[in-house]
Amino acid sequence: MKYLVLLLIVVGGIWWIRQQRRPHTHTNKPSGPQVMVPCAHCGTHTPESDAVRGTQGTYCSAAHRDAHEG
Template sequence: MKYLVLLLIVLGGIWWIRQQRKPDQATTQKPGPQVMVPCAHCGTHVPEGDAVRGGKGMYCSAGHRDRHEG
């Protein structure tokens, strides 16, 4: 019986430590909406941060940029 109580205390301590290490939900900023840009080659919309920039516009991949710009 004493081992069961000891096990519960250890597990409770581990749970409490893990709860203290988690970031506070109120202070963490969730990422907002991203601007979507169309690919100049195929028209697929991709997030601006993931788009590949080219001389004639934005592209969904380096392959489409190479094909479109020659």
């Protein structure tokens, strides 16, 4: 009986270690293709979710928006 308990503890420990080493897939990245939009200042294409919106278009950064819109 004590060998059965010992075997269960060892198997449970191995299972727990394997669960801890498994990569976690809890990311907030959108799945699938993303729409790319060009920067109105430099022309670099940026994912629409990361683009900075301005009155004259979309930009790759706030610095380019400020430089282009004045």
